[in-house]
Amino acid sequence: MCGVLEVSSSGYYVWCGRPASGREMANQALLEQVEAVFDVSGETYGSPRVYRELQREGVLCSENRVARLMRLRGLIAK
Numbered sequence: 001m002c003g004v005l006e007v008s009s010s011g012y013y014v015w016c017g018r019p020a021s022g023r024e025m026a027n028q029a030l031l032e033q034v035e036a037v038f039d040v041s042g043e044t045y046g047s048p049r050v051y052r053e054l055q056r057e058g059v060l061c062s063e064n065r066v067a068r069l070m071r072l073r074g075l076i077a078k
Contacts, residue, residue, distance in 0.1 A: 046077040
């Protein structure tokens with residue numbers, strides 16, 4: 001696989017052992033909050049309403065980021 005991707009095997013194993021970045025950890029924490037709001041809404045809130053609810057709770061994020069995370073997770077309002 002490393003030959004096909006043109007990377008060294010040692011570089012691959014270093015990459016595998018690397019901890020998640022700060023941004024990735026922040027996205028994961030935000031995604032948990034997004035999922036909680038989405039579930040409480042009965043899966044009826046889209047990204048604008050989820051964003052507004054997070055703002056009321058004091059969570060700092062953008063509506064586009066909420067929309068992207070919801071899209072990646074497959075959270076679609078009914």
